[in-house]
Amino acid sequence: MNGEEPFYKKPRVLLLLIIILASIAVMTVSYKNGELKVGSNLKYGLDLEGGSWLQLQLQGAIVQVNADEKKIIQTEFEKLLNDPSIKIEETTFNSITFTTSKQTTQKIIDDFGFGKSTISQAPDGGTRISLQVNSNYVLQKYLENNLNAEIIQIEGNLLTFEIRKTVTEDELNAILKPVDGKVNTFKTGVSAKTREETKNILEIKLNSLGLKEIPIRTVGDNYLLIDLAGIDINTAREIAAKPGKFEIRIQVKGNETEHVLYGTDLTPGLPSKEKGDSWGVSFTLNDAGAAALRDAAIKYGAVSDPEAHELIMLLDENVVYNAPLSPDLARNIQSVPVKNMIANTGTGDDAQKKANQLQIHLKAGALPVKVDVIGAGQVSAELGSKFKLQVLIAGIIALILVAIVVSMRYKQPNIVIPMLSTSFSEVIIILGFTVLVGFQLDLPTIAGIIAVIGTGIDHLIIITDEVLAGGAMPPDKVYRSRLTKAFAIIFSAAATVLVAMSPLLIMGFGALRGFAVITIVGVLIGVFIARPAYAEVIQGMLVEDSDRTFMGEE
Amino acid sequence: MNLINEKAIDDYVKKFNFKQILIIPAILLAVSLLILAYTTITSPTHSPVELGMEFQGGMAMIFDSAKTPEQLKGDFSAYPVIQAREYGGGDRKLLQFGPMKESDITEVTKKINSEYSNSDLEIRQMGEVVSQALQGQALRAILFSFLGMGIVVFLIFRTFVPSVAVVISAFADIVFAAAMMDVFGIALSLGTVAALLMLIGYSVDTDILLTTRLLKRKGELSEKIKDAMKTGMTMTLTTLAALIALFLVSSGSFLVSTFTRIDIIRDISVVLIFGLIADIINTWMTNVGILKWYLEKGGTVEKRVEKPKKRRQAT
Numbered sequence: 042m043n044g045e046e047p048f049y050k051k052p053r054v055l056l057l058l059i060i061i062l063a064s065i066a067v068m069t070v071s072y073k074n075g076e077l078k079v080g081s082n083l084k085y086g087l088d089l090e091g092g093s094w095l096q097l098q099l100q101g102a103i104v105q106v107n108a109d110e111k112k113i114i115q116t117e118f119e120k121l122l123n124d125p126s127i128k129i130e131e132t133t134f135n136s137i138t139f140t141t142s143k144q145t146t147q148k149i150i151d152d153f154g155f156g157k158s159t160i161s162q163a164p165d166g167g168t169r170i171s172l173q174v175n176s177n178y179v180l181q182k183y184l185e186n187n188l189n190a191e192i193i194q195i196e197g198n199l200l201t202f203e204i205r206k207t208v209t210e211d212e213l214n215a216i217l218k219p220v221d222g223k224v225n226t227f228k229t230g231v232s233a234k235t236r237e238e239t240k241n242i243l244e245i246k247l248n249s250l251g252l253k254e255i256p257i258r259t260v261g262d263n264y265l266l267i268d269l270a271g272i273d274i275n276t277a278r279e280i281a282a283k284p285g286k287f288e289i290r291i292q293v294k295g296n297e298t299e300h301v302l303y304g305t306d307l308t309p310g311l312p313s314k315e316k317g318d319s320w321g322v323s324f325t326l327n328d329a330g331a332a333a334l335r336d337a338a339i340k341y342g343a344v345s346d347p348e349a350h351e352l353i354m355l356l357d358e359n360v361v362y363n364a365p366l367s368p369d370l371a372r373n374i375q376s377v378p379v380k381n382m383i384a385n386t387g388t389g390d391d392a393q394k395k396a397n398q399l400q401i402h403l404k405a406g407a408l409p410v411k412v413d414v415i416g417a418g419q420v421s422a423e424l425g426s427k428f429k430l431q432v433l434i435a436g437i438i439a440l441i442l443v444a445i446v447v448s449m450r451y452k453q454p455n456i457v458i459p460m461l462s463t464s465f466s467e468v469i470i471i472l473g474f475t476v477l478v479g480f481q482l483d484l485p486t487i488a489g490i491i492a493v494i495g496t497g498i499d500h501l502i503i504i505t506d507e508v509l510a511g512g513a514m515p516p517d518k519v520y521r522s523r524l525t526k527a528f529a530i531i532f533s534a535a536a537t538v539l540v541a542m543s544p545l546l547i548m549g550f551g552a553l554r555g556f557a558v559i560t561i562v563g564v565l566i567g568v569f570i571a572r573p574a575y576a577e578v579i580q581g582m583l584v585e586d587s588d589r590t591f592m593g594e595e
Numbered sequence: 596m597n598l599i600n601e602k603a604i605d606d607y608v609k610k611f612n613f614k615q616i617l618i619i620p621a622i623l624l625a626v627s628l629l630i631l632a633y634t635t636i637t638s639p640t641h642s643p644v645e646l647g648m649e650f651q652g653g654m655a656m657i658f659d660s661a662k663t664p665e666q667l668k669g670d671f672s673a674y675p676v677i678q679a680r681e682y683g684g685g686d687r688k689l690l691q692f693g694p695m696k697e698s699d700i701t702e703v704t705k706k707i708n709s710e711y712s713n714s715d716l717e718i719r720q721m722g723e724v725v726s727q728a729l730q731g732q733a734l735r736a737i738l739f740s741f742l743g744m745g746i747v748v749f750l751i752f753r754t755f756v757p758s759v760a761v762v763i764s765a766f767a768d769i770v771f772a773a774a775m776m777d778v779f780g781i782a783l784s785l786g787t788v789a790a791l792l793m794l795i796g797y798s799v800d801t802d803i804l805l806t807t808r809l810l811k812r813k814g815e816l817s818e819k820i821k822d823a824m825k826t827g828m829t830m831t832l833t834t835l836a837a838l839i840a841l842f843l844v845s846s847g848s849f850l851v852s853t854f855t856r857i858d859i860i861r862d863i864s865v866v867l868i869f870g871l872i873a874d875i876i877n878t879w880m881t882n883v884g885i886l887k888w889y890l891e892k893g894g895t896v897e898k899r900v901e902k903p904k905k906r907r908q909a910t
Binding site: 093096098273274275278413414415416417418419420421423424427428431432434435438439440441442443445446447449450484485487488491492494495496498499502503506507510526529530533534536537538539540541542543544545553556557560 | 597598599697700701704705708712713714715716717718719720721722724725735736737739740741743744746747748751785786788789792793795796797799800803804807811812822825826829830832833834836837838839840841843844845853854855857859860863867
């Protein structure tokens, strides 16, 4: 070994040292608002912090179907017009023409929602109806009517729909059978867009609770995982599962307000850009709602002095919007109940965001798809901190016991110390990794780290015994060849662990994903970074001490 | 004190007749399979291991209460209580419910939160439909994991008998661990499934070490077995030491009065402990036995030594 650089200058060892230092830095130093802060950056899961979690399943299906659109029009209008003798006359790319023996009007046909119609008198006394509609839409409408659910077209894919309801493939086939149709592809779940929409609405609802950070994670195609620090399981379930209570109140005097109407009297429209670039959300009141608003406006004087009697919108008793009646509206409402209104949010991007949010509030936080709570849990904060302390103690005791066992076997500090330090450095690097990717440390993840340390020590023992076969540090050439053999065993063993753990990545709705990811990442870190460095270190340590430490057995 | 008693290993390797010794793991495997079969027939769910809350649906609540399990059962008699029992020592209690209606879930969680929210309360709930889906997933995960491991082992050794020996040993480890779960009343949870998968990957470590040493190294067979055993036993003992520490600390207030039971850590450690105990037997009896028989009969060891050597020279 003469003339060679010492082990601590070898690239593999340097790499390990750099990664350890980087991991420590990542774990302890944070940079916020131009300030460097030192403190633990580790994030803990709810089972260590206290709080509750919900696993939500979004009910829906993505389907690709086909059916005969003529049959659909025929069966649907037979039902709608109560006429068994609907006859399809003609179909083109974007229209369908049929006749009915019944007398009807364009308004009635249009209200069925199958498309814009033109009506003419049929020669035999009935009505000839021409619908402006394409097959995609006909099918969508058919599913909507027969499933009694919201159906969304998936853009860019012909005859592909999202059904926002729990439905099975068989049920769907049964519905399509009378119109010569069938399901071509069926997948439970919802589209990414719907998932994001649901997530956004939940986030807004949770924001109203004043939680500063609400991690909602998506798992697979149709699961959401919500962690709610410091909230009990009942509150959590209520927020997620139930729509809120929407109410409009009117300002009487100062802070004093009176009830006007509830969300049940109101149908929200879409956020839109009004004249003069200002954003707003339209909404429609039913007759009772419109009357209530008019009465309240007159009773409390909003018609004469709108500025002093603002309308206030509340969701679950939190104010989400307030504004005075516009002068026009104040004037009109005196004479006649107004049903269509717009809540204005101002101009610019910010106003657009506000309009989107307000629309969600108007829907009383109703989610686009049905959401089932499939799993839930709660850990009190005190219990969480007990767990944290206890796991730390367990880790320390495990490390001490491992140290004792390893010392009993090898006895030489220049094997035992590098071995334990390597193992410990693997822990540091894994923790650094969790901070870097924003991973939460929860109990399963910590169990994963401990498991990795277990395999790690095993591999270090393999390296040591393989290299020191016969008890002495061999010359460099033999050392290299033995190391290759050792790593052949280690890589094989690591490969089996990786393969065996991989099912956990997708299993259990993500519950054990942390465990699986940490095990896999930990094994990779160990095999490619820590263990090669260990091999260099013991070679260096033992060569340096070669004059006194060999316990030969040959 | 020495961790590994070399004389004992020496004696073991020299004196033992490996054909006779295979009887011990064979009996162990047979007994384990019988236990699993018995449980499958007698258990209400007809599964080889008892299914925990996560795989049956329902709700589990763990908290401190001075009341007896019977009293707690009475307090919640309006709901489908499956079991109420002491849990990890001290005042700790576990109350488990079967699947319930949404409204009942809300009522029970409200009741428990109003009475025990300051008693280190932990609640876990799993829907029935999903838990059944989870059963299938767990079964597939274990099968996939085992098959994957088997394929990797075959790819590594590329010879039939040694690969099969490794796979058999791993199989026996898992079967033993599962049987011990039945004997000690440990239910299948997400934690124990994770532990079984971990065991699949873990238990072949020593088998791979042994097989590689015996097939790809030159030297006298019993010397090679002895060396492999020294390394392998050290590996298993260190891991066992760490797992025993985890098990003791996560088991509850038996050691230290302020400790509380941590299910997932306890589940994982206890299954791995049983698995590794089986692994000692299956690696150093089953796997050694099969390999010794194979090598003494076929003498293919020389070929195995030549091949990798040539490859190494070429690179």
